[in-house]
Amino acid sequence: MPQVAESYFSLAPLAAVFVSLIAAVLISLSSRKPNLRETWTIVAALCKFAVVSSMLPAVLSGLRPEITLFDIAPGVSLALKADPLGLSFALSASLLWIFTSFYSIGYMRALKEHDQTRYFASFALCLSATMGIAFAANLMTFFIFYEVLTISTYPLVIHKESPAAISAGRKYLAFLLSGGVALLLAVGLTQRVAGTLNFTPGGFLSVSMGQAGLLALFSLFLVGVGAKSGLMPLHSWLPTAMIAPTPVSALLHAVAVVKAGVFGFARVMGFVFGPELAGEIGATTLTAVIAGATIVIASLLAMAQDNLKRRLAYSTVGHLSYIILGTVLLAPAGWLGGLFHITTHAAMKITLFFCAGAIYVKTGRENVSELDGIGRQMPITMAAFTVGALGLAGLPPVGGFLSKWFLAQGTVETGQPILLAVLLLSGLLNAGYLFPIVIRAFFKSSKDFTKFDEAAPLMVVPLLFTAAFSVLLGIYPDGIFHFYSLSAEAALGVVARGAP
Amino acid sequence: MSALAGNYTYYITAFLLAIGLYGMIGKKNLLKKLIGMNIFQTAIFLFFIHGAVKPGTTVPVLDSRIGMDAAAYINPLPHVLILTAIVVSVATTGVALALLITIYRRYGSLEETTILERMKQSS
Amino acid sequence: MSHLPVLIPITLLLSAFLIPLAGYVKRDFAFAIASVGAFLAFAFSLRGLLMVLSQGEIRYHLGGWAPPIGIEYVLDALSAFMAAVVTLIGLVVLIYSRRSVLHEVPQRVVPLYALAMLLLAGLVGIIVTGDLFNLFVFLEISSLSAYALMAIGDDRAPVASFRYLILGSIAGSFYVLGVGFLYFSTGSLNMADVAQRLPALYQSRAVAAAAIFIFIALGLKMALFPLHLWLPDVYTYAPSAVTALIAPIMTKVSAYALIRMLLTVFQPHYLRDMLPVTSVIAWLGAAGILYGSIMAIAQSDFRRMLAYSSVSQIGYIGLGIGLANPLGLIGALLHILNHAFMKACLFLVAGSIRFRTGRWEVSSFAGLGRKMPWTMAAFTVAALSMVGIPPAAGFFSKWYLLLGGIDRGNWFFVATILLSSLLAAVYFFRVLEQVYAGRSEESAFKNVSDPPASMLFPTIILGAGVLVLGLLNSIIVSRILELVVAPLNEPRG
């Protein structure tokens, strides 16, 4: 049992949030000098990653850097605290932001996109909101950054300013604001029912507050957070938001925004209700059914999509429910698998989106049917794509295998054969919609892809880094950034009601 | 009839209020609305004056014959209040008349229906 | 014996009287005196607020006549807070109005500023007075100057102003009638004195009639839902500087008077338990929220849309008052402050757009995001706050109202509050889409840019104020508003 963690005052979490906030201001001010503007993004990404990783040793040794700013409402304060769960999410988001910044510079310049200042500024704003979500110490702070993230992603979704983009923006807002409203009601009810909003591992609600009421409260949370984490009925905004530029889909719709939803779900399940209480009031079965259905249906839908990005979007919807599935299993292994999948899925999915972007920039092609023989022209990109595809299907060398392995172990320990079947079936389905692309790229020939012609290095290098990172997660999971031990400690903290 | 004897003015006030309210809302001509407003306000003055009356008393101006006995004079406060209310009513009517003149100069009529038509045409 | 309570209205009245004289000498003196007067009034009310927070309420009776005979002015937590809000918004809008008034109604500058100061004096008088009839006098002063101010606008303004005059004088007369009933049953006009004498008379029908008349009158002046008919036309056709001055504060002062009646005159126990007045207000408020938002969605004219959104935001305040529990009322009071800032900022943006492009239709806002960046940035912050996105101020008043609604256990109110933020999102994001992602075909806006500094700076201050208010709202709530809602915590006995 790790000793009870005590928190100590540290400015680091606040710094993590403020770094990209200041960068957003600097970016919008230096709109006339593109090179200076780009350096702000990269500098901010590096500083943020440095700040976040500076907290790593402390958190691993059981300490919790914390800062309480001021009372945002009587009895509720704006407080940030870095615990293993928050840190692993922040670490993966900030690490991938570095790659995404390089990638998006290459992407935006290759396509000579308009309004790049607004693009980079809102990107930085989104990242500061993501950090806020990761380090939120209570439901109110979480909700504030949650809504800021919704709003700061909106300009990116409507970046093209075409009628299609605007209607995608409307759909995006309709879903996420309604989710936000449901979450607001849930937070309000929790404040009145429990009197406090602070996250405590193992949950602070108790069954004495009425079984039916708690289930209703849980379903409100489910709707509120589910909208962002793409649970089946509330997922349809994600494919339409693919109209945004690819780096946006890569980082936000695969890593930051949707992961914020799932991260929120983990917070609610583990730190508001607590797994045991959730089990008692029947919340776990409710979620398991929805998540299981989402995985299977999303994977089936993914197969039917010809557009590459829409296919990846549906695959994201499916994989998010893996993480939700993890939080539903009462075994530490289940939680470990779910939490670890946050990082592995982020790495793999961002690689696939980067490949999709590179293909689009280089050949202007978006649909899977037009990708015959692309492997000859862009072998490196397609190699990285293959790595990502292997990982998503859950095959050994890549990280995806490990998280699926722990999830499967979790289902076995808690004795839920149906979920095990769902996991295995979805592995096959993933292979079903990803491998044809790989086969089409390498084994089919076509006349227009003959000579070697890769995208710009600014795009291909980040591509390789993320692929390598996914493989690193697979082979040596507790590698440089100890993602494995972070997830393990978070899982133990929640399930065994031990250290926060 | 005894109920009516003591407070017939309240019935008249209520009646005048009804007329005034009808005038303001029912009538289409703006000037008639203004007249309705004045009737409405006069009804309220009547209500206050009636409240101040004590049977068998005189005007609240100090009179050596009656002396300082307050019961001999009627209650002066409602009268003072109504003096201010009258000033307010006159001022409101003054502003309303000024508005009506500008409306008449611009639209050539005080009938609400024709004004609304001319407004639609001009917009 | 501090003169503060009376100094606030006097400085405004005095500058209102000096302006016509100075206006003859030189037209620009009018603006100078107006802003000095508004600034002094704000300084006094701020000082009053600080003194009230440290030493408790300040009572001041006029002309040496001690209450309950004399007219008494009271500065307590509620009135000092309101006075500070009204004078601050008045000051900021006045600074903004200089260029906008010169642009729109150049030949009416001197009377406009004299009337504006009279309006502010009337509103601050309502806030500060502790005498029921004196409140009527100030109510009429502010209404009369508002009728005249609104009539200065374009051709349709006099018609709208006349309709408001008729409805306003109905409200004024109902209020006097209500005060008459109260006076004839309790024998006193001083609010504190009436409050002591009322409990014995709770059974009498006259007191019930008084309560109903007064609440109808204040409901009408506050433009609470069914009685809001005058508001849209007036806000649309008055000059933009006048609307920016009237929209944020005038209806709020009537809401303040409603709260004063609820808390001080008729004890909450009477209005909540014996007469269903508060629940009627709550239901009207909730209906107003939905009606206002839906009507706002249907508008194409930007000012009309803001006018209907005002109706729905006043519905929030009505709902907060109607809930009559501590959290609900805190929500209402905080929303008075937040909405004053948000609505002032929105109307200043509307005025700046008119100043630059002279157009009102939302469809003509295409491409303004690039041409008027700072104005549109302030607009975005205010719009997001109206939709209720944290950390802007609008979210927190919704938060308290939500908690109040949950405390009351009325799920329709809770649903209305939440649904309305979605409705508000519809009509505000439609404008944001047009501004930032709209295609501007006609070249009419070639030389459009941000308005001059004297107009831009107040807009930015209000926009930033909305954010700062959001972050600091718990200081305002715990230091000021909690004192105000203390009487609500008494047991229902």
Add this chain to the structure above:
Amino acid sequence: MRERLENSVVEGLSRFLVPFIQIFALYVITHGHYGPGGGFQGGVILAASMMLLRLSLGEEYEHRRFSPTAASFVAAVGILIYAFAGLVPMMFGGRFLDYGYLPIPGLSPAELRYHGILIVESGVGLVVWGTLVTLFDHLLGREG
């Protein structure tokens, strides 16, 4: 209405009546504080006499004697008299509008209140007089 009314009877009568009306108006103003009347009523009578002249002797002639700008100037001065009658006691230790503290030497507080009302009544008289004449000029005047 605006030109001179070429009718000797009306002109003669109004020339004869106006002085008496104005003296009566002053009487009403000064005796307002303990008898019926007062600043408001006196001011109205004063303004009525001005209107009678404007109606009977025509606008141009009257405007030279009492022009509209003079009317609003009088109104402004009147209201300032009233305001300062309220403010001055504040400077001498009293409350707003507390005439007992007016710095007029040789008068007891009771007498001061007595005369204080007179100052206020004369201020109000001027205001009403100026305002009503301005109102009359604008309502019937040429400019919109």
